[in-house]
Amino acid sequence: MTISIIGTGQSPYTRHPQPGTETSQVIARAVRNALREAGLTPGDVDGFAVSSFTLNPDHAIDLAWRMGLRLTWLMQDTNGGASAGGMLQHAVRAIEAGDAKVIVLAAGDLMDGPAFSQLVASYNRATQDHLAPLPMNGPNALFAMLTTRQMEVLGLTREDYGRIAIAQREWAADNPGAVYRQGLTMDEYLSAPAVATPLGRYDCVPPVTGADAVVLVADPGNGTPRAKVLSVRASYNADQQAGDGLETGLRACAQPGWEEAGIGPGDVGLACVYDDYPAMVVAQLADLGVLPADDHPADFIKRRIATRELPVNTSGGQLSAGQAGAAGGMHGLVEAARQLMGTAGARQIAVRHAVVSGYGMVLYRYGACATMSVLEAAR
Amino acid sequence: MSAVVQECRNCRSLLFPARLFCPVCGEDSFSTVAAEDGTVEQTTTLSDGTVLATLGINGGLRLIARLTGSAPEPGQRVPLTNDPVAGSGANAYIPIPPNLNEDQS
Known part of the structure; x- marks a missing residue:
């Protein structure tokens, strides 16, 4: 079945x-x-x-x-x-x-x-007790420091993250449902007001209602366009918050997830990864194996994401379409299903396989939940 | 000057925030210990000038703190405190609720 x-x-x-x-x-x-x-x-x-x-x-x-x-x-x-x-x-x-x-x-x-202020102040007990009183309002500062760690480890620059944000904004131009659709230049990205160094405004998702x-x-049969679920995997609290956050729980999902799907990370024509920050796009693509371990991340972003050779977050992602609270997790699944069902409108790509990842729930220093789904176009 | 963290009575792992079971050995008996200082690993400056940091302390534990005084560079050691107004010298504020000092065994 x-x-x-x-x-x-x-x-x-x-x-x-x-x-x-x-x-x-x-x-x-x-x-x-x-x-x-x-x-x-x-x-x-x-x-x-x-x-x-x-x-x-x-x-x-x-x-x-x-x-x-x-x-x-x-x-x-x-x-x-x-x-x-x-x-x-x-x-x-x-x-x-x-x-x-x-x-x-x-x-x-x-x-x-x-609603946003209330959510980030009382996200969980660790936040209430140990982060909100710093004061820290929301996860930007935590992912700023995670981004700094990733820049050091992977040799990435702000321009590399900018290429991800700009590529997603280009996709958003063809998504009438995105809240930000105007083109974004590298100058605008780099000179945007700092939110939490090194993160600027365009590294952070706009909260939206939606x-x-x-x-x-x-098995609907009868020629109905559909997105077949080939595999779903989840990982919760994979490292007890004792790591550096650069690896997500997807690392453990990847091998069984691809095996069950019967395809590999090089076979997907679309990746919808949870883009709360550009650094997490990089981390998740790497954990899934879509960004191969022997490839250089900066080069991969330039060569494959910016050129659309590998379509990533074709709705514009949460960075351009907006983060509708918990719907942020469903955003990539809906976009992947639309692309596979042929209902993505002006941004429609020719694609047979897509991978979707979810990531979230910062316990203290970074997210502790991760999910991986592999989907296939069918009729 | 120091900040309170949780210690597993069985395997002596240092934990923060406080856990219910030790993630290392699985025991559920804890005491609290004072951590004197930490090493700055990363910092971030917010739009209002607040400087937050990730600090490493002995045992590999990492804490999120607000830095006061002259903002130290990564690699420097700074004294830890649970007092939000500990003075103008360089220190790292780690918030805790008032009841965390109670023995949690």
Whole structure:
């Protein structure tokens, strides 16, 4: 049995949500759009999973009730940037086991200024106790120091990271759903206001309000364009926060993930990696083996990413499209599925295999959750 | 001047933030010890001029701190403190909640 994505949906990303907007409405809109694309109605759904930082006081069951879903499988995932892969892992097994036939995965957040401040100040107990009082408002400073470590180890410069941000902005020009679509020059990148040295404004994601959703079924047959899930792997707390953060949990996912998929990292025509910062794009591509260990990272960025020889984050990624809270984890999955299903519009590429990674949940110094999914275009 | 970290009573691993089980040996009995100083590994300067740092202390433990006084360069040793207003000399502030000093065994 193979499980496939047959519909994707988003609630439009926006920097400034209308007053009165609720998280549940934003998520429901993405679900509705995904079901429409799949040619299904809420009555067809028997499995639902959601990830959101701002759903409180509601939970997955409240959302299911308010959307009229009658379910035999339900889950809520709290792992932010890694939540899409986690939900996908569970959903694939649930369909295989017969617990559900049509599963919708959704993630979204109302992420205006106050919601963002609240989220980063009370992210977890370690943040509340040991980071927020520094004061530190959000993870920028942590990833600034991680970026410095990576620059030293891999010999990268700010220009190298700039090439990643600029390449993604070029993709965003053809994504009507991205909040930043105007071209970005290297001068603009380098001279942007410093956020936390060495990171400047264009190294950091713009928080947005929005949501993403996908619909999963087993073997639809009948020529329906779909994105077949070849493998899903997850890693949590791989190194107990005792390392330097330059390796992610994807390092452990890669070998079994590629083996199960039956292809290798050189076979993918699209990589959608979790781009909370350009340094994490580099780290994840390396951990997945897409950036080969014997290649030079700076050269790889110039030769393959900047030229689009290897399309990376073709939606513009979170750096240009925006980070809709927990939907940041679903963003790359939706984009990969769209490219594989042929629904990516002006930015459509010819692609058969894609790899999607999730990364997130900073415990104290860097993210502790990672997920890897390999997808294939099919009909 | 010093900052409080957790020590596993069994294998003496130093831990921060405090854990429930020791990630090295799996035991759940801890004491707290005072760490006197740390070595600056990386720093970052925020837009308001605040300087934050990653510090390495004995045992390979790494802490996130705010540097005060003349911002030290990577490689320099700085005294640690849990006092946010420890004075104008070079030091590294490590925030802890007031109850962390209690024995956690």
